Amino acid sequence: MTYAKRIGPRGAAGGGEVLLEPYLSGWRGLIRFLQSLGAVFSFISKDAVAKVALLEGHQQQHGFVSLQSLVQHELAAGPAALRARSDSGCRTVLRLHRALRWLQLFLEGLRSGEPRTSVLCTDAYNASLAQHHPWVVRKAATVAFCALPSRDAFLEIMNVGSQEEAVAMLGEAIPYIGDVYSITQELFTQHKLLDLP
Numbered sequence: 001m002t003y004a005k006r007i008g009p010r011g012a013a014g015g016g017e018v019l020l021e022p023y024l025s026g027w028r029g030l031i032r033f034l035q036s037l038g039a040v041f042s043f044i045s046k047d048a049v050a051k052v053a054l055l056e057g058h059q060q061q062h063g064f065v066s067l068q069s070l071v072q073h074e075l076a077a078g079p080a081a082l083r084a085r086s087d088s089g090c091r092t093v094l095r096l097h098r099a100l101r102w103l104q105l106f107l108e109g110l111r112s113g114e115p116r117t118s119v120l121c122t123d124a125y126n127a128s129l130a131q132h133h134p135w136v137v138r139k140a141a142t143v144a145f146c147a148l149p150s151r152d153a154f155l156e157i158m159n160v161g162s163q164e165e166a167v168a169m170l171g172e173a174i175p176y177i178g179d180v181y182s183i184t185q186e187l188f189t190q191h192k193l194l195d196l197p
């Protein structure tokens, strides 16, 4: 199971570029995992599927290799044009970028040994995505988190062997996620894109 590892370009050539193909492939793997957790999470997975599909469309249309090339291409039209678009790759990446912070925090909590996954998930959500969501989405998300399996069951569903092996895998994967998050955060800070509507 390499969902999280495949997101990141840790040590990849290109001076800290986030390569689009492994980035999207990582998201597809995470979404499959989320879908396996049951219908209660379908409103979340549907949103993630739509966002990944939008980015795949941009990738295919323009041949982007990295997040950096996507950002450069959209910035060339000017910041005002970029802000006016509701289907821009940049705003979509920004939504997934915030979700990646949630994932990083959630997996760190899972690794730490806290048994209540719903608490871990809620804490990670409140520290990342929640501030960007309206009340109704926050409420629905918090209700869905109560349906998460226990930590033991969660590590089992990950299907990477024993609990110790699953925890070891998280220890390897989390730094990759952190790298992708940091590189994207720097890119979006540099171009003042962290508040795209």
Ligand SMILES: CCCCCCCC/C=C\CCCCCCCC(=O)N[C@@H](COP(=O)(O)O)[C@H](O)/C=C/CCCCCCCCCCCCC
Residues within 6 Å of the ligand: 003, 004, 030, 031, 033, 034, 041, 043, 044, 045, 047, 048, 095, 096, 098, 099, 102, 121, 125, 129, 133, 137, 141, 148, 158
């Ligand atoms: C070994 C790994 C195990 C970990 C498995 C984790 C699986 C997670 C898979 C996918 C994560 C979902 C990412 C959701 C992206 C949400 C983007 C977003 O903020 N969208 C909102 C704003 O979009 P626009 O309207 O501006 O286009 C949209 O309103 C969101 C709607 C849905 C609610 C999103 C709640 C997200 C909560 C975090 C995911 C919890 C999954 C729990 C499963 C462990």
